[in-house]
Amino acid sequence: MxxxxxxxxxxxxxxxxxxxxxxxxxxxxxxxxxxxxxxxxxxxxxxxxxxxxxxxxxxxxxxxxxxxxxxxxxxxxxxxxxxxxxxxxxxxxxxxxxxxxxxxxxxxxxxxxxxxxxxxxxxxxxxxxxxxxxxxxxxxxxxxxxxxxxxxxxxxxxxxxxxxxxxxxxxxxxxxxxxxxxxxxxxxxxxxxxxxxxxxxxxxxxxxxxxxxxxxxxxxxxxxxxxxxxxxxxxxxxxxxxxxxxxxxxxxRTLFLRVRESCNNAMMLATELEQHPQVLEVLYPGLPSHSGHAIAKQQMHGGFGGMLSVRLKGNEHFSGEQIAIRTAAKTQIWKRATSLGGVESLIEHRASVEGEGTPCPPDLLRLSAGIETAQDLLDDLTQAMTAAAKAN
Ligand SMILES: Cc1ncc(COP(=O)(O)O)c(C=O)c1O
CATH class of the missing domain: 3.40.640.10 (Type I PLP-dependent aspartate aminotransferase-like (Major domain))
Structure with missing residues (x-):
């Protein structure tokens, strides 16, 4: 060729x-x-x-x-x-x-x-x-x-x-x-x-x-x-x-289509979640608030990747860690599984995986944005966060 x-x-x-x-x-x-x-x-x-x-x-x-x-x-x-x-x-x-x-x-x-x-x-x-x-x-x-x-x-x-x-x-x-x-x-x-x-x-x-x-x-x-x-x-x-x-x-052979869609979804999710009252912090290199944004802009071309993490606030009932674990438990579209980079979106309470010595905060959920509709992904996450914050 x-x-x-x-x-x-x-x-x-x-x-x-x-x-x-x-x-x-x-x-x-x-x-x-x-x-x-x-x-x-x-x-x-x-x-x-x-x-x-x-x-x-x-x-x-x-x-x-x-x-x-x-x-x-x-x-x-x-x-x-x-x-x-x-x-x-x-x-x-x-x-x-x-x-x-x-x-x-x-x-x-x-x-x-x-x-x-x-x-x-x-x-x-x-x-x-x-x-x-x-x-x-x-x-x-x-x-x-x-x-x-x-x-x-x-x-x-x-x-x-x-x-x-x-x-x-x-x-x-x-x-x-x-x-x-x-x-x-x-x-x-x-x-x-x-x-x-x-x-x-x-x-x-x-x-x-x-x-x-x-x-x-x-x-x-x-x-x-x-x-x-x-x-x-x-x-x-x-x-x-x-x-x-x-x-x-x-x-x-479909790398271009998948990566483009994942990047767009991750960017939309990061931007929206950053405004959410239950969210303490969104970690995504595409956000101007991320400490690595300036370098990411120099060395990443065409998008900032499909991976982001969100840290969730605690409330009077639960700690941030508990709300994070409960949120992952209540998603329907996001699949609760380890790994990343697939067509389906995955959610994971990362500190549970990494164990002792990890720099990962306990209130963090790692998100691998797949190629589904961004609005479906956002709606599913926000309903899960709302449900997770309520005392049983
Ligand atoms: C950034 C990164 N490097 C390396 C690996 C290891 O790859 P594998 O699971 O294919 O052995 C992973 C797996 O999650 C990863 O996320």
Whole structure:
């Protein structure tokens, strides 16, 4: 396909690949685990064994790498597998900087198994670029991990400024861009070395595939670090099934429509909820009241994402935490479930998930705005908040 076509066209047609053998407009799923050697003992197709290089992965990897303007993408069996592979490619004793506000399971992995494996893990407020600069200067640091907007407060970090600081100290920078999606922010063009996605979320978009991905920056595909990441995948084998990879590509083809709708819904909900008398605070990078709004405007294009959080006030009967939990219990359209980035809107009392040590306030509800009608979503939430505030 003409790679000069717009991103939306490239995505809708999944780069326009046609199956050479059958002319099918949807690429086949390769279920084989192993591939024939030639008589000369070589592998003429380039395919050897599917623990690492199943050809079904390639179209999704190529599309994601194109969208991120990277050199090469790798699919993984989950977002966590993708993220953890980056840290497994490091060496014992390596120092890593991680955000104070980030996806809780990865923070938990880093502070337990990551530390047990010998990593020196230091948490930093990644919304404070001066604090990041000071921490980078404090000791040689191998890798800095960003997540922006960061779960569940939607904290915004300045990717370009932090990448420039990291480069001065020869520190690698990897960005979890799951919630920004490759449409709204392209971290590799802002100086990051690696971008990570939980493809379970917006990339697939239908809450029916667990997958992850990493993309490396142009010119780094032969770097020692990226080759080690590849080694982690090929020898560790944390790859998706061929069916999941195919399903993921199918989901990605509607990425534009879904992300646009989710962003519009989230913006409308954030604006309306900010005026609601029961709401203490709305956390959404698209609101001028959000502390990361100015940077979000610079590095997010076409929307501020589909994720927002609301903090609810207590009353004479219940604390804010109780009202938050009761509100989630009384929604009908919003589904009470973890995860995000699907077509259906999800609501979650996040502190219940994250447990001890979380920066998440107890009165916070995390909202993943899907693609339903915004007014239906708002009406459902407001009726649930009203019902939740009443004593039984
Ligand atoms: C921002 C972010 N990063 C990483 C992950 C982990 O992805 P997965 O559930 O696909 O392992 C999640 C999952 O919720 C996430 O929200």
């Amino acid at each position: 003409n790679k000069k076509a717009s991103e939306q066209t490239l995505v809708a047609q999944a780069l326009g690949h046609i199956d050479k053998e059958t002319q099918a407009v949807v690429l086949p799923i390769h279920i084989a685990t192993t591939y024939l050697r030639g008589e000369d003992n070589s592998y003429p197709s380039g395919n050897v064994y599917s623990r690492d290089n199943n050809p079904t992965y390639k179209p999704a990897e190529e599309l994601l790498s194109t969208l991120e303007q990277g050199a090469q993408a790798l699919l993984f069996s989950s977002g966590m597998a993708a993220a953890v592979s980056v840290f497994q490619a490091l060496r014992p004793g390596d120092r890593v900087l991680i955000p104070k506000v980030m996806y809780w399971a990865l923070r938990n992995w880093l502070l337990t198994l990551g530390r047990d494996g010998g990593l020196e893990v230091v948490s930093v407020d990644m919304t404070d670029t001066d604090a990041v600069a000071a921490e980078l200067k404090a000791a040689p640091t191998r890798l800095l991990w960003l997540e922006t907007p960061g779960n569940p407060l939607w904290s915004v970090s300045d990717i370009a400024a932090i990448s420039a600081l990291a480069k001065q100290q020869q520190t690698l920078i990897a960005v979890d861009s799951t919630c920004a999606t490759p449409l709204l922010t392209k971290p590799l063009t802002l100086g990051a070395d690696i971008v990570m996605h939980s493809a379970t979320k917006y990339l697939n978009g239908h809450s029916d595939v667990i997958a992850g991905a990493l993309v490396c920056a142009k010119g780094t595909e032969q770097s020692e670090f990226w080759l080690r990441v590849r080694q982690v995948r090929s020898q560790g084998g944390a790859v998706p099934s061929p069916h999941d990879a195919s399903q993921l590509l199918r989901g990605m």
